[in-house]
Amino acid sequence: MPRRPASPCRARLCGNLTRERHGYCEEHADLAKPWTRGRGGRGRGGRPWRRLRRQVLERDQYLCQRCRRAGRAAEASEVDHIVPTAEGGATAGHNLEALCGPCHKAKTLEEAQRARQRGG
Structure with a gap:
């Protein structure tokens, strides 16, 4: 399977490249938020x-x-x-x-x- 093309990290002012799906380099991987449905379990709804x-x-x-x-x-x-x-x-x-x-x-x-x- 071909590797994912490298793209710039989504973190502000970061020049690193990443191949991660979440779009953040290893240094900023903690900024990636897990996918949540709707309001993320808070507030009103449903x-x-x-x-x-x-x-x-x-x-x-x-x-x-x-x-x-x-x-x-x-x-x-x-x-x-x-x-x-x-x-x-x-x-x-x-x-x-x-x-x-x-x-x-x-x-x-x-x-x-x-x-x-x-x-x-």
Whole structure:
């Protein structure tokens, strides 16, 4: 079987050549990530998340909880963490709430701004 042609290492500023499938030379082989499916075992996705999402929407009666607290009524289309996972929140029913699209977008922007202020 013919050998694989040599190609430049995928590591930034590395001039070495490699024949490895992952594209990294021996020096940078630790940068190669194993192939993972979907989200790599983290976060949401799949049947368990869909079930939990449906349970939260039913519990909150398909109403945006932020709008409800402000005295308005809006149909919820998203389910979001009350305490973000990046801040130590769990992906469990007690830490999830139903939100409408605009509230979800505003909340995500607030969280991103907080993360930038924290420096992470």
